[in-house]
Amino acid sequence: MKIDKNxxxxxxxxxxxxxxxxxxxxxxxxxKLKNDFISIFYLGVISVKTNKLVDALAQFGNALKIFPKYxxxxxxxxxxxxxxxxxxxxxEHFDKTLSIDPSxxxxxxxxxxxxxxxxxxxxxxxxxxxxLIANPGNASVLLHKGVILDAQERDEEATVxxxxxLHIAPNLDTYTLGYxxxxxxxxxxxxxxxTLSSQIKEKVLSGLxxxxxxxxxxxxxxxxxxKRCAQTYSSERYxxxxxxxxxxxxxxxxxxxxxxxxxxxxxxxxxLTAGIFENHDRDKFETIAISLGVDDQSSLxxxxxxxxxxxxxxxxxxxxxxxxxxRSMEVDIVIDLAGYTAGCCTEIFxxxxxxxxxxxxxxxxxxxxxxxxxxxGDHVVTPSTDQPHxxxxxxxxxxxxxxxxxxxxxxxxxxxxxxxxxxxxxxxCSFNHSHKIKPDIFEVWMRILKRTPNSVLWxxxxxxxxxxxxxxxxxxxxxxxxRLIFASRVPNVEDHLARYRLADLFLDxxxxxxxxxxxxxxFVGLPVLTCLGKAFPGRVASSLxxxxxxxxxxxxTLAEYEELAxxxxxxxxxxxxxxxxxxxxxxTFPLFDTVRFCRHLESAFHAMWRRSQEGEAxxxxxxTRIGETYAPTAKxxxxxxxxxxPAPVELVDAQEEMLHTGGKVRxxxxxxxxxxxxxxxxxxxxxxxxxxxxxxxxxxxxxLPGGLVxxxxxxxxxxxxxxxxxxxxxxxxxxxAWDGYWTFEALKRGAKEVVAIDDFTDFLGSxxxxxxxxxxxxxxxxxxxxxxxxxxxxxxxxxxxxxxEALGSxxxxxxxxxxxxxxxxxxxxxxxxxxxxxxIFVESAILDDYSPYQGGIGHGYKSNVGHTLMEFYPGDExxxxxxxxxxxxxxxxxxxxxxAGFSEVQMHKLVQGDAQQLxxxxxxxSGAKR
Numbered sequence: 047m048k049i050d051k052n053x054x055x056x057x058x059x060x061x062x063x064x065x066x067x068x069x070x071x072x073x074x075x076x077x078k079l080k081n082d083f084i085s086i087f088y089l090g091v092i093s094v095k096t097n098k099l100v101d102a103l104a105q106f107g108n109a110l111k112i113f114p115k116y117x118x119x120x121x122x123x124x125x126x127x128x129x130x131x132x133x134x135x136x137x138e139h140f141d142k143t144l145s146i147d148p149s150x151x152x153x154x155x156x157x158x159x160x161x162x163x164x165x166x167x168x169x170x171x172x173x174x175x176x177x178l179i180a181n182p183g184n185a186s187v188l189l190h191k192g193v194i195l196d197a198q199e200r201d202e203e204a205t206v207x208x209x210x211x212l213h214i215a216p217n218l219d220t221y222t223l224g225y226x227x228x229x230x231x232x233x234x235x236x237x238x239x240x241t242l243s244s245q246i247k248e249k250v251l252s253g254l255x256x257x258x259x260x261x262x263x264x265x266x267x268x269x270x271x272x273k274r275c276a277q278t279y280s281s282e283r284y285x286x287x288x289x290x291x292x293x294x295x296x297x298x299x300x301x302x303x304x305x306x307x308x309x310x311x312x313x314x315x316x317x318l319t320a321g322i323f324e325n326h327d328r329d330k331f332e333t334i335a336i337s338l339g340v341d342d343q344s345s346l347x348x349x350x351x352x353x354x355x356x357x358x359x360x361x362x363x364x365x366x367x368x369x370x371x372x373r374s375m376e377v378d379i380v381i382d383l384a385g386y387t388a389g390c391c392t393e394i395f396x397x398x399x400x401x402x403x404x405x406x407x408x409x410x411x412x413x414x415x416x417x418x419x420x421x422x423g424d425h426v427v428t429p430s431t432d433q434p435h436x437x438x439x440x441x442x443x444x445x446x447x448x449x450x451x452x453x454x455x456x457x458x459x460x461x462x463x464x465x466x467x468x469x470x471x472x473x474x475c476s477f478n479h480s481h482k483i484k485p486d487i488f489e490v491w492m493r494i495l496k497r498t499p500n501s502v503l504w505x506x507x508x509x510x511x512x513x514x515x516x517x518x519x520x521x522x523x524x525x526x527x528x529r530l531i532f533a534s535r536v537p538n539v540e541d542h543l544a545r546y547r548l549a550d551l552f553l554d555x556x557x558x559x560x561x562x563x564x565x566x567x568x569f570v571g572l573p574v575l576t577c578l579g580k581a582f583p584g585r586v587a588s589s590l591x592x593x594x595x596x597x598x599x600x601x602x603t604l605a606e607y608e609e610l611a612x613x614x615x616x617x618x619x620x621x622x623x624x625x626x627x628x629x630x631x632x633x634t635f636p637l638f639d640t641v642r643f644c645r646h647l648e649s650a651f652h653a654m655w656r657r658s659q660e661g662e663a664x665x666x667x668x669x670t671r672i673g674e675t676y677a678p679t680a681k682x683x684x685x686x687x688x689x690x691x692p693a694p695v696e697l698v699d700a701q702e703e704m705l706h707t708g709g710k711v712r713x714x715x716x717x718x719x720x721x722x723x724x725x726x727x728x729x730x731x732x733x734x735x736x737x738x739x740x741x742x743x744x745x746x747x748x749x750l751p752g753g754l755v756x757x758x759x760x761x762x763x764x765x766x767x768x769x770x771x772x773x774x775x776x777x778x779x780x781x782x783a784w785d786g787y788w789t790f791e792a793l794k795r796g797a798k799e800v801v802a803i804d805d806f807t808d809f810l811g812s813x814x815x816x817x818x819x820x821x822x823x824x825x826x827x828x829x830x831x832x833x834x835x836x837x838x839x840x841x842x843x844x845x846x847x848x849x850x851e852a853l854g855s856x857x858x859x860x861x862x863x864x865x866x867x868x869x870x871x872x873x874x875x876x877x878x879x880x881x882x883x884x885x886i887f888v889e890s891a892i893l894d895d896y897s898p899y900q901g902g903i904g905h906g907y908k909s910n911v912g913h914t915l916m917e918f919y920p921g922d923e924x925x926x927x928x929x930x931x932x933x934x935x936x937x938x939x940x941x942x943x944x945x946a947g948f949s950e951v952q953m954h955k956l957v958q959g960d961a962q963q964l965x966x967x968x969x970x971x972s973g974a975k976r
Contacts, residue, residue, distance in 0.1 A: 224257025385409020
């Protein structure tokens with residue numbers, strides 16, 4: 047088929063990224079051909095590429111009006127809906143795509159990506175299985191099925207699936223080898239480890255996608271391989287975007303620092319960092335939390351929220367939205383606490399929203415990207431000779447890079463018998479995850495047990511396959527399986543910490559050490575024996591031991607490690623001396639001095655900031671130690687850091703889900719945009735979804751956690767209400783709150799308190815419980831969004847009963863969708879005026895384009911004529927609804943607001959031209975008190 051030369055030229059411009067020219071060419075074509083499908087479709091593609099998602103939604107929708115079954119338009123519109131957080135609609139579009147083309151691989155991958163994001167792992171797995179029955183040779187879909195099984199900790203099943211993928215498509219360049227090797231490590235299945243790890247290293251160094259960075263840390267300790275892996279991974283998934291920060295200099299009273307993390311909750315990162323956030327010097331720093339993860343309602347979550355100047359929940363927002371927020375807040379330094387771990391959102395930083403961007407704590411390796419400036423390390427985990435293996439400049443902390451919380455609570459002493467241990471045996475302990483237990487270290491452990499009579503190895507309870515494999519491996523090395531004791535999980539962190547005291551010696555793993563786990567053991571007085579590794583993950587325990595003055599527990603080789611373990615187990619007096627020294631050092635060495643660590647970290651931030659302000663490029667440097675000899679510190683001031691050398695960051699000692707679905711797919715005439723980030727959504731979202739669906743009627747459309755959206759229809763266009771973006775510190779009254787959209791929106795915009803009132807009558811003397819379920823929907827949303835009664839109150843009250851005595855005064859009053867349901871609308875406005883000392887915002891049905899008495903739609907009282915009138919409806923004349931009593935013209939409504947005592951009155955319609963539907967016949971009025 048011959049293609050119009052202008053179309054060919056426009057497509058070439060899209061390909062080379064000249065979207066403005068391509069857009070102009072298509073718009074010129076549309077002037078001649080109003081319903082030209084190709085132009086409309088590709089304008090949608092251009093809108094996606096330029097991040098104009100709302101425009102793209104309309105353009106793909108218009109394309110589908112012409113060709114309703116064109117699958118690329120259906121699919122791309124589904125992806126746009128997904129990006130906008132409208133997940134149910136996105137799923138509908140993917141389903142339509144698959145109904146037309148059952149073998150559409152991108153559609154099934156994207157559908158299941160959404161299902162995973164909203165917590166429907168089982169449903170995603172069912173969809174993959176159904177697709178694979180019809181398309182059994184699809185290696186990409188099979189791979190994603192394996193990833194879900196891996197996320198569900200069904201590691202043995204995942205291993206089989208990954209093996210099948212390699213059999214079907216041995217050259218599939220999608221991290222399959224790494225998935226297989228990592229799932230086998232989690233099963234302690236080491237049969238193919240040497241072969242797989244060798245293949246992975248070779249492919250990574252060749253620039254192939256053989257393994258993801260997080261999994262590789264358990265497989266390889268070659269720094270050159272780790273860096274190349276991170277570079278390959280990041281260049282595919284997180285290419286640098288157009289910068290939001292373009293060199294502007296900020297002049298703030300305090301240095302603004304923003305921590306970004308999915309783990310502000312009951313999680314190792316939360317425990318390690320809480321003390322830092324609480325101790326930041328508020329005379330020098332303004333602190334912001336950007337939360338990407340779930341609100342688990344834990345006491346730790348509450349503690350974290352209270353520790354920041356600003357805590358912003360952005361879990362359901364796009365990376366671009368989050369980046370724009372950071373830029374709009376003029377953040378000086380943004381800190382990524384996740385790296386490439388579960389729930390991360392590296393794309394945020396690719397937009398360069400801040401002058402300085404720092405990798406800290408979440409990922410013990412380079413991220414391999416140019417848009418991360420610094421990594422927090424120390425001279426043990428990141429010696430200066432390793433600098434070539436980091437893309438970041440290194441900040442050397444003086445004691446250790448790992449923060450700790452000196453306020454950790456430990457339960458009262460427990461007893462060995464409670465955990466299947468006896469009082470007279472030597473208990474070696476290693477509470478690490480199974481993927482850190484590799485054949486060489488396990489071999490050493492077994493020799494230690496054989497050389498230490500009456501000893502056992504106490505491990506964390508693993509998956510059943512891993513436990514069976516470890517027992518079999520022990521028996522093969524001449525050790526009775528019963529000498530491996532697996533500790534069941536306990537519900538409280540305090541109890542978990544207490545049981546460390548029951549062990550005699552903690553045996554660390556190499557080449558991937560215990561991190562948080564080692565810190566916990568040292569805190570309660572359990573000596574940690576480690577072996578100094580080659581890469582960051584294998585040097586963490588050594589860093590901690592130096593910081594607590596116990597370098598004698600660091601072995602240089604595995605042979606030294608084995609001898610020292612056997613020696614300490616045999617010499618009880620020497621082991622007792624080690625424990626006593628550890629207990630003394632806990633209070634006199636810097637490892638558990640949280641305030642000291644915080645002052646050092648602030649000194650690092652100040653040095654970065656100062657260089658940036660002076661126009662200097664990032665450079666590695668050392669943080670000056672507080673005092674020449676250590677002593678416990680209070681909040682003493684810190685000297686500014688000097689310049690010197692290099693270092694990187696740390697992975698919390700918790701097994702992370704690594705779920706990456708979707709990606710970029712090309713065909714001749716369309717492109718699929720990236721799927722959503724790695725899901726990490728708890729099971730409670732399924733219960734929340736069921737509760738939402740249990741209500742027969744929703745008025746408001748409210749976004750809840752996990753991508754859930756209540757199935758209401760209002761508000762039609764929130765921006766038309768012209769409510770200020772910031773309501774920071776204001777007291778707001780929401781009249782006729784119903785499900786609570788505007789109550790929760792006001793809180794999102796910074797209101798300090800919102801009072802919601804409603805009597806759910808709509809007309810006097812009636813409450814339709816069957817449909818309305820008064821306040822139940824409001825309470826469900828309030829609880830799901832995490833608001834408490836201090837900031838969010840709801841009162842069963844008629845607008846006629848409001849008064850200063852009952853409610854106090856308000857800075858802002860909302861009266862949306864209520865006025866036309868009232869028998870006495872002017873009286874209601876007078877009542878609201880008496881308690882409002884700021885602004886009022888009113889939305890109502892209006893008569894400008896519709897009057898049941900004048901002929902219906904298109905037959906109203908035009909605003910430009912200036913009709914000041916209201917119609918009265920004794921029955922159901924307006925919209926077949928008995929609860930509609932009065933409807934004014936827009937001008938009339940404005941004059942009513944003015945008559946109630948408000949000035950600076952402004953008015954506008956929802957639709958600027960003639961409204962063609964009754965639902966669009968709405969008007970807005972706002973006014974202010976002088």
